[in-house]
Amino acid sequence: MAPTNPNYSENIQELKMTIMSHASRSHGMRLKDLKYRINDLWEALLNERFVFSFRSALEISAYRRLEIQYSKWSWRLRCAMMETENKLHNNIEHEAIHEVEETDLHRELKKTSEEVEKSMSEFFEEDRDADILIQWKTSFEIKIKELRENIMRETKRKLNKIIQQRDLKKKIDAQRTPHENTLYEKSKELALKLKDKSNDEEILKKEFDWFWEQCVKKVIRDTPAIRDIDIMRDKKISTNSPDETDVIPERKDQIRLVLLGETGSGKSVTGNTSIGLRVSVRNYNENQ
Secondary structure (H helix, E strand, C coil): CCCCCCCHHHHHHHHHHHHHHHHHHCCCCCHHHHHHHHHHHHHHHHHCCHHHHHHHHHHHHHHHHHHHHHHHHHHHHHHHHHHHHHHHHHHHHCCCCCCCCHHHHHHHHHHHHHHHHHHHHHHHHHCCCHHHHHHHHHHHHHHHHHHHHHHHHHHHHHHHHHHHHHHHHHHHHHHHHHHHHHHHHHHHHHHHHCHHHCCCHHHHHHHHHHHHHHHHHHHHHHCCCCCCCEEECCEECCCCCCCHHHHHHHHHHHHHHHHHHHCCCCCCCCCCHHHHHHHHHHHHHHHC
């Protein structure tokens, strides 16, 4: 029989104090958690991997709770930024803003960012597995910071793009009247050119369609494209001005009617474009 170890009692007492010390720092355990740990302990004993399996189960449980909290923190930041986007977009529409800076977005998001940081700090300090969660604290703080910077940078890009499109629309609207005047003058020149062919329906239609096609191509070529911008994934920005592609076809009939008025008929003409052009040519001949 082996001799008695003189330090046995001291070692037992030290182990007892260590266990009591760890237990005093614990926030308690639910019955469900105890059930899982006992199950992990039994499986670990069967697999002869006691320490690894037991620790792994605790870390997985803690990390899942951390992921759930991260989803809540990130959603709060995104919601706050979407509200800011809506507010700034309204200001852009009323021409109260001419450029968006990141400092503006920092200021708008400051309160929510501070609330998220406070919630993170409390979670890592007060969770029952705080000693396990501490290993991921720095990485998740960096993730939240990067998320905040990314959504601010993307919001700045979208809002400044909207400002550019707004200014471009104003520029296009300013060019609309000169374009109309040019089209009216060219249509009168075409009527003068075809005055001797006013009875040939097919020629009038062919000439006018070609003339109109060239005019439309020139307007499109000289006009910068206006793009639709989605300020949020599930919300399309509506614009007050009609789309340019809806405006161009209407001009075809307007030119015909105005041309008739300017050549002296003073009458409304119905029917296709070539008929209107033929009547215009006839009126022009009569006035001559």
